[in-house]
Amino acid sequence: MPTQAERKRAQTRVKPNVVARKSGKRKSSTFGAFTWEVLAFALLIAAASLGYHYFNQDKAAPEAATPAPAKGVTQEDFNAKVKEEAPRAPYTIPDTSAFTVIEIPGKGKGAIATRDIKQGELVLREGPLFTIPKAIKGNPTEPIMQKIIQLTGEEQEAFFNLSYVNFPEHLSPQAHVAQLALAIFQTNAVSTGPEEVGIFPSMARLNHGCSSAFNVVYMWRPEEQSLVVHALKDVKKGEELITTYTNTKKTRDQRRAFLQQHYGFHCTCAVCSLPDDLSKASDERLTTISSLYEKFAAWGREEIDGAEAVEIIRQIWRIEDEEGYTSERGSLSADAAWIAASHSE
Numbered sequence: 001m002p003t004q005a006e007r008k009r010a011q012t013r014v015k016p017n018v019v020a021r022k023s024g025k026r027k028s029s030t031f032g033a034f035t036w037e038v039l040a041f042a043l044l045i046a047a048a049s050l051g052y053h054y055f056n057q058d059k060a061a062p063e064a065a066t067p068a069p070a071k072g073v074t075q076e077d078f079n080a081k082v083k084e085e086a087p088r089a090p091y092t093i094p095d096t097s098a099f100t101v102i103e104i105p106g107k108g109k110g111a112i113a114t115r116d117i118k119q120g121e122l123v124l125r126e127g128p129l130f131t132i133p134k135a136i137k138g139n140p141t142e143p144i145m146q147k148i149i150q151l152t153g154e155e156q157e158a159f160f161n162l163s164y165v166n167f168p169e170h171l172s173p174q175a176h177v178a179q180l181a182l183a184i185f186q187t188n189a190v191s192t193g194p195e196e197v198g199i200f201p202s203m204a205r206l207n208h209g210c211s212s213a214f215n216v217v218y219m220w221r222p223e224e225q226s227l228v229v230h231a232l233k234d235v236k237k238g239e240e241l242i243t244t245y246t247n248t249k250k251t252r253d254q255r256r257a258f259l260q261q262h263y264g265f266h267c268t269c270a271v272c273s274l275p276d277d278l279s280k281a282s283d284e285r286l287t288t289i290s291s292l293y294e295k296f297a298a299w300g301r302e303e304i305d306g307a308e309a310v311e312i313i314r315q316i317w318r319i320e321d322e323e324g325y326t327s328e329r330g331s332l333s334a335d336a337a338w339i340a341a342s343h344s345e
């Protein structure tokens with residue numbers, strides 16, 4: 001177990017050159033070429049030391065305390081699983097020729113289309129830098145750090161270059177690397193199926209928009225162990241590629257509260273920026289869609305028949321059309337087909 005002095009040395013050796021934007025809470029760790037050359041080796045060694053530090057304390061340091069899910073994988077389970085796992089596949093830099101990542105006022109970095117993209121086109125296919133189980137008992141910084149120390153220097157650079165929010169104000173990113181890793185993870189991780197959540201450095205540059213304001217959708221393909229991003233609409237060269245971070249069938253106030261809390265920004269997407277009367281109409285549509293989905297669930301409980309269920313799907317489809325919210329057409333069509341098949345007798 002490292003001594004206090006060794007821990008201190010390990011912490012001060014790690015100096016991700018974190019630049020805090022003055023205007024907001026969003027922060028981005030930037031590694032300039034020179035900085036990184038100097039720090040790459042130190043980061044690898046120090047991350048390993050910190051990994052050791054975090055795995056060898058009885059309990060996490062107070063500053064690393066994070067909400068612990070009641071149920072989930074224990075650290076012992078996780079360690080055993082990591083040991084069992086075949087050597088991890090190296091991260092392959094994906095083809096990102098459909099977009100370029102640049103600074104976007106008020107949003108940090110974002111992805112801009114480098115050419116016209118057709119609805120339905122594949123925009124990105126990316127494997128994870130790493131994944132961890134969704135539900136972990138105890139301190140989630142531990143499995144995150146455990147995965148980070150297995151990465152190459154370049155992969156660590158890709159991770160630590162990602163933006164983050166909700167990093168405790170009283171901590172220093174240079175001195176609290178595990179906590180920094182947690183903030184980066186929480187700001188950028190996406191679900192890879194029911195049990196895991198992962199980091200995809202290119203996909204992580206996609207900013208958020210609500211209901212009709214997003215133009216790309218992503219999906220985890222377990223058989224390919226890849227995340228795929230497709231255009232939901234035609235996207236013109238120079239337009240920003242925008243995904244959505246949440247179920248946006250909520251009112252503007254509810255969406256903004258969620259996004260502020262989890263992603264640290266006040267949403268001013270095209271839908272959130274509507275004048276109050278139009279925003280109210282949009283809220284009403286989204287609330288109606290949500291309650292229609294609740295009604296639709298009654299079909300699964302055999303409380304409504306197939307004809308009623310299909311009628312609800314029609315209504316949802318029509319209202320989503322009015323809202324310009326087209327991302328659910330696939331699942332609505334599948335539901336309708338499922339109902340038809342179930343009642344075919």
Ligand SMILES: C[S@@+](CC[C@H](N)C(=O)[O-])C[C@H]1O[C@@H](n2cnc3c(N)ncnc32)[C@H](O)[C@@H]1O
Nearest residue numbers: 026107108109163188204205206207208263265
């Ligand atoms: C997954 S990252 C997206 C890429 C990020 N902008 C960057 O610089 O790497 C999520 C963060 O991006 C910012 N962001 C995403 N969508 C935004 C939006 N519509 N308006 C303002 N900031 C946004 C927030 O700071 C959020 O925590």
